[in-house]
Amino acid sequence: MRIVVLAGGIGGARFLRGLKSAVPDADITVIGNTGDDIHLFGLKVCPDLDTVMYTLGGGIHEEQGWGRADESFAVKEELAAYGVGPEWFGLGDRDFATHIVRTQMIAAGYPLSAVTEALCRRWEPGVRLLPMSDDRVETHVLIDAPDGTRKAVHFQEYWVRLRASVPARAIVPVGAEQAKPAPGVLEAIAAADVILFPPSNPVVSVGTILGVPGIREAVADAAAPVVGLSPIVGDAPVRGMADKVLAAVGVESTAAAVARHYGPDLLDGWLVDTVDAGAVAEVAAAGIRCRAVPLMMTDTEATAAMAAEALTLAEEVRA
Amino acid sequence: MRIVVLAGGIGGARFLRGLKSAVPDADITVIGNTGDDIHLFGLKVCPDLDTVMYTLGGGIHEEQGWGRADESFAVKEELAAYGVGPEWFGLGDRDFATHIVRTQMIAAGYPLSAVTEALCRRWEPGVRLLPMSDDRVETHVLIDAPDGTRKAVHFQEYWVRLRASVPARAIVPVGAEQAKPAPGVLEAIAAADVILFPPSNPVVSVGTILGVPGIREAVADAAAPVVGLSPIVGDAPVRGMADKVLAAVGVESTAAAVARHYGPDLLDGWLVDTVDAGAVAEVAAAGIRCRAVPLMMTDTEATAAMAAEALTLAEEVRA
Numbered sequence: 072m073r074i075v076v077l078a079g080g081i082g083g084a085r086f087l088r089g090l091k092s093a094v095p096d097a098d099i100t101v102i103g104n105t106g107d108d109i110h111l112f113g114l115k116v117c118p119d120l121d122t123v124m125y126t127l128g129g130g131i132h133e134e135q136g137w138g139r140a141d142e143s144f145a146v147k148e149e150l151a152a153y154g155v156g157p158e159w160f161g162l163g164d165r166d167f168a169t170h171i172v173r174t175q176m177i178a179a180g181y182p183l184s185a186v187t188e189a190l191c192r193r194w195e196p197g198v199r200l201l202p203m204s205d206d207r208v209e210t211h212v213l214i215d216a217p218d219g220t221r222k223a224v225h226f227q228e229y230w231v232r233l234r235a236s237v238p239a240r241a242i243v244p245v246g247a248e249q250a251k252p253a254p255g256v257l258e259a260i261a262a263a264d265v266i267l268f269p270p271s272n273p274v275v276s277v278g279t280i281l282g283v284p285g286i287r288e289a290v291a292d293a294a295a296p297v298v299g300l301s302p303i304v305g306d307a308p309v310r311g312m313a314d315k316v317l318a319a320v321g322v323e324s325t326a327a328a329v330a331r332h333y334g335p336d337l338l339d340g341w342l343v344d345t346v347d348a349g350a351v352a353e354v355a356a357a358g359i360r361c362r363a364v365p366l367m368m369t370d371t372e373a374t375a376a377m378a379a380e381a382l383t384l385a386e387e388v389r390a
Numbered sequence: 391m392r393i394v395v396l397a398g399g400i401g402g403a404r405f406l407r408g409l410k411s412a413v414p415d416a417d418i419t420v421i422g423n424t425g426d427d428i429h430l431f432g433l434k435v436c437p438d439l440d441t442v443m444y445t446l447g448g449g450i451h452e453e454q455g456w457g458r459a460d461e462s463f464a465v466k467e468e469l470a471a472y473g474v475g476p477e478w479f480g481l482g483d484r485d486f487a488t489h490i491v492r493t494q495m496i497a498a499g500y501p502l503s504a505v506t507e508a509l510c511r512r513w514e515p516g517v518r519l520l521p522m523s524d525d526r527v528e529t530h531v532l533i534d535a536p537d538g539t540r541k542a543v544h545f546q547e548y549w550v551r552l553r554a555s556v557p558a559r560a561i562v563p564v565g566a567e568q569a570k571p572a573p574g575v576l577e578a579i580a581a582a583d584v585i586l587f588p589p590s591n592p593v594v595s596v597g598t599i600l601g602v603p604g605i606r607e608a609v610a611d612a613a614a615p616v617v618g619l620s621p622i623v624g625d626a627p628v629r630g631m632a633d634k635v636l637a638a639v640g641v642e643s644t645a646a647a648v649a650r651h652y653g654p655d656l657l658d659g660w661l662v663d664t665v666d667a668g669a670v671a672e673v674a675a676a677g678i679r680c681r682a683v684p685l686m687m688t689d690t691e692a693t694a695a696m697a698a699e700a701l702t703l704a705e706e707v708r709a
Binding site for chain 1: 431432433461462464465466467468469471472473474482483484486487488490491493494497509512
């Protein structure tokens with residue numbers, strides 16, 4: 072079974088671990104969000120790709136959900152001693168090595184997809200991990216400036232430094248219009264037996280991937296059923312601050328509203344949590360097959376059960 | 391008193407610590423060798439500049455003579471786990487931060503002299519540290535290839551990886567002919583009251599600095615007396631493997647031969663160790679004022695005494 076998953080960071084990575092556990096023999100291609108990539112200290116950092124790679128490769132800091140286990144921070148301490156920031160982005164020593172290798176390969180002329188493949192040779196994540204694009208796409212967030220105008224900040228600055236504490240007025244994927252899907256992305260979507268949207272952020276993770284010209288169309292046109300899992304449970308994000316960026320695109324923070332945001336052109340099936348069972352009829356009325364099942368990724372077993380439910384729903388759609 | 395010192399790495403740095411102790415109020419400009427700079431992991435590493443900066447700034451690993459105190463090696467371990475080398479060059483985590491800052495500044499368009507000044511704002515070495523040139527000069531060593539031809543290796547590969555275990559057939563300062571002295575170098579030499587050659591390597595440290603077009607001439611033409619301290623004691627290098635590279639330029643490993651190699655056009659005075667007192671007459675016969683004094687830099691006090699002897703000899707030359 073060929074499964075394609077459009078994944079953001081922590082939520083996508085944890086879902087993938089459950090999916091691998093549910094169907095260990097599946098051929099899984101992950102299309103990773105690179106809109107939150109950032110250059111820090113002259114190094115190219117790809118938070119979402121690395122979170123997937125470290126999580127599936129056994130190197131993740133489990134409690135934190137991002138970054139490396141057994142991490143130290145000597146480099147960061149020294150950079151601060153030099154007065155070189157930003158200090159709000161926590162890069163550990165082990166993590167730095169990944170960014171050093173990536174930056175060196177990119178400077179040598181390798182596209183991000185080839186670099187990601189090379190890094191994965193060490194981590195053996197058990198999936199094929201593709202960046203959504205080899206081109207630079209950078210998610211910016213428009214916020215209110217003190218003088219009443221608006222200003223754009225990098226998504227990481229909004230998310231990590233500001234902790235989404237101010238309203239996001241708009242989400243701007245800079246460079247998206249010129250971006251092309253990375254090699255293999257459209258082919259994987261076309262050849263998929265199932266396409267899954269994990270409970271990742273629908274705007275700045277899955278939405279950014281779908282915003283690369285050609286990817287939304289390929290998903291909509293794919294022969295495979297497309298099934299998503301709601302990242303909103305009981306009208307609040309399971310983790311993160313998805314409600315902040317949903318507001319920016321005029322979407323309510325409810326499981327049903329996110330399904331309608333993706334829409335029936337894209338989604339064939341949608342899983343909501345059992346606490347949102349009341350939304351099933353509303354989603355179904357929008358033309359999307361829907362079911363309420365437990366959606367809390369408390370451990371790999373619970374997550375594997377969610378993945379199995381998504382695959383079951385996909386089978387029903389196909390039949 | 392304005393003192394200019396042409397310095398390599400460990401020997402130069404330790405001498406400078408003694409000099410600062412001997413004349414704490416002196417205005418010291420250090421012209422540092424950059425011929426052994428190397429790009430590693432996409433980062434620009436300046437071993438000699440950093441050794442001077444860390445030594446005078448209190449951050450050096452004392453026993454080792456290079457690198458940082460209290461160092462850890464998480465980044466290097468991770469790079470090795472990615473299969474990315476070279477593994478023979480020991481960069482620690484704290485040291486990595488210096489190279490990351492330097493590389494980021496150079497990529498932003500700052501010349502090495504401005505970068506070095508910025509790094510020194512943290513370390514406050516108590517001297518003005520100038521790279522010999524903002525242009526890239528890279529010392530290569532010609533060695534015998536297995537097929538009977540010669541091949542060039544970077545100086546660091548010869549020195550650190552091969553540990554100078556094969557004969558050096560020639561020393562090639564790639565790029566030297568096109569290099570210009572860094573801003574301030576010629577001005578400092580012209581304005582100096584004393585110019586000192588510390589017991590650094592006469593070929594690949596002081597020699598490389600003198601090889602930047604304009605610097606040798608400026609030193610030779612300077613009004614100030616030029617006094618050197620022999621890095622060879624009892625026919626062997628005090629530390630390092632200077633004999634290997636002296637052989638490549640046809641110079642014997644003796645205190646007198648090194649003085650004659652610099653020559654009376656450049657040198658006004660030369661200090662040899664007391665064990666080489668027999669060389670004093672030979673050096674004097676070559677037209678260079680010479681004296682035998684203890685030249686082992688066993689601690690800062692002994693090194694300060696050496697520096698004081700050099701300044702005394704300079705005074706005699708002047709008078």
